[in-house]
Amino acid sequence: MAGIIGSLGGVDSITLLIFILIIVLLVHIVGYVADPHGIRSIPGPFLAKFSDIWLGMVSGHSHRSEVVHEMHKKYGTFVRLAPDHVSISDPEALQIVYAHGNGSLKSNFYDAFVSIQRGLFNTRNRTDHTRKRKIVSHIFSQKSVIEFEPHVRQYVGELIQQWDRLCDGAVKGLSGTEGEGGWMGRDGRLWLDCLPWYNYLAFDIIGDLAFGSPFSMVMAAKDSAPVAVSHKDAMKSYGDTECEVIRIPAVKILNDRGEYSATMGVLPPWCRPFVRQIPWFRVGNKAVKNLAGLAVAAVAKRLTTPTDRIDLLSKLQDGKDDEGQPMGRGELTAEALTQLIAGSDTTSNSSCAITYYLAHNPRVQQKLQKELDDALGAEDLTASTFEQVKRLIYLEAVINEALRIHSTSAIGLPRIVPEGGLIIQGKHFSANTVLSVPSYTIHRDKGVWGEDADDFRPERWFEPNQTAIQKTFNPFSFGPRACVGRNLASMELLIIISSIFRRYDFVLEQPDKPFDTREGFLRKPTECKVGIKRRNII
Structure with missing residues (x-):
């Protein structure tokens, strides 16, 4: 190898680049x-x-998700997305690709989501996953x-206070x-635009649950959160010295991170350091x-000020594996970060999508409000209780329908075929092939959802x-x-949507404008401009 490098020492950079490109092409x-x-x-697409x-x-x-959906409409059930990756739009494939005990593993796509250390999501x-899930699952x-x-x-009460x-x-x-x-x-x-407000709400809820204190975004009406300047200093033992922090726009950072990691994850591991x-x-x-x-x-601040409050972080601290061992500082922080990312993005995006579709469909909004009025009566609660709304069937249908058609988690999550392979629709896929089933596409399968699936x-x-x-x-x-x-997530959406739509009536500022989204790991609205009016609750 040294001889080859030496022999290339006199080659100009353009020639060397052409040589490398030829090698990559041949490979x-x-x-x-x-x-x-x-x-x-x-x-599939030629490239x-x-x-x-291409991916x-x-x-x-x-x-x-939209592009892959179009590929399935063009090519059919099976579409090749990469040299080793096949997307499958058959709802029955869910039970095969992601099944318990089938031996499939997450692909190297998830390596791009590791920051502090591996958590439950990217393990x-x-x-390791079995150990982590044992500690975490009882919390939920x-x-x-x-x-x-x-x-x-x-x-939710604070958001309503601000909107009132x-x-x-x-x-x-x-x-x-x-x-x-503005407003x-x-x-x-x-x-x-209700989207920023839903972001503030979701961050405050999960910040309180995951770290013991909110980011106070709702009351400040601002996207801002503290970040440790030095991870090394902040990750020291449970001392009484607070780490140095600065404030950042956390929602924007989360969006940038999602798009970056989702793109990096589909590239070959060898090229990621260069990219x-x-x-x-x-x-x-x-x-x-x-x-x-x-x-x-956030974790450093919480651990220097112990409390007896019950939240996600306290339960993570109390959790133990089969050997009776708790999570270490780094693992605890990684899991808290996982909950922050998962709990903020999904809740805010889904709340925004539900609001859009209800504002876009006045008949549905009025039918939901009648169910809420009948169930809650004239009681002027700022926020509904879970007990009051957990059995409201039309509320649940509205939420499920929005989760179907918006599909916040829309991409096909990639899995590696185990030894022995998998058979789907009579086709055998060999070990180490990557398979995925895109939620966006199966949520629009007309054989399941009808001709009006869109x-x-x-x-x-x-x-x-x-x-x-x-099943789909x-x-x-x-x-x-x-x-x-x-x-x-289900409890949050039930409380958020029931509380807000019982109190307010919504219309879209531009009813004919499509519901625009951007997708990193999750599919997110870009805005949702609405007109809000207080309802007369009798």
Whole structure:
């Protein structure tokens, strides 16, 4: 190797670059011809047959799920997304690719999401995952989640307090700057972009639960959170010296991190160190470090001021593995960061999507409000209780329908086929092939959801084909790696949506404007401008 490098010492940089490109090209062509995974016959974009670059470019443009969906419409059930990766749009494949005990593992896609150290989400080793899940899963049991309800209701109440204040100003025709994009009063309504406010709400809730104190974004009407300047200093033992912190726009950082990691994850591991030097990726890499710093600062602050409050962090501290060992400082911080990312993004995006679809469908909004009025009566609670709304069937249908059609977790989560292979629709996939089932696409399968699968229609959840619907509905993934926080997410959405839509009536500022999104790991709205008016609750 030294001799080869020496012989290239006198070669100019352009020639060397051409030489490297030829080698890379030959490697990809040889890989295609050799066909080690036996998937050459599966159709897909031309470049995807030879290289990961196609999927990398698609991911980088932030609309992966929509593009893959179009590929399935063009090519059919099986689509080749990369030299070793096949996307499958068959709902039945969920039960095979992600099943308990099938031996499949997460792909190296998840390595791009590691920052402090591996957490429950990005752990690929089965033994490590089993250990972590044992510690974490009991925290999200229905019994434990009920203990978190007062925290959820507190911050929903704060959001309503802020919107009530702005509604009062709007009735007087006032305008202001609270919240990104500002607000104005017109035609007796408060007009604003509700997305930033849902971000503030979700961050305050999960900040309180995961770290013991909120970021106070709702009351400040501002995207701001403290980040540790030095991770090393903050990760020292439980001393009484607080680490140095700065404040960052946490929502923006989280969005940058998601797009960066989702794009980096589809690229081959060998090229990732080089790709990180590209300016756009350097910004994303900084976002990863800042987000880790947010968790480091929050956990450090909490551990220097012990408390007997019951929240996610206290339960993580109390958790023990089979050998009776608790999590170490780094592992505890990594898991708290995982809960922050999962608990903020999904809640805010879903709340925003539900608001959009209800505002876009006045009939559905009115039907939901009647159910809420009938159930809650004239009682003027700022925030609903879980007990009051957990059995409201139309509320649940509205939430499920929005989770279906918006599909916050929309991409096909990649899994490595285990030894012995897997058979799907009679086709054998050999070991080490990467398979995925895109939620965005199966949530639009007309064979399951009907010819109006692209429409928002909660009534479909009361129709006869519920077995097929329940097997296809996949907002929290499926199998042993499914979302551990499902119970908490469901409780939050029930309380948030019931509280807000009982109190306010919503219309869209531009009803004909599409609901625009950007996708990193999660599919996120870009804005949702609405007109809000207080309802007369009798």
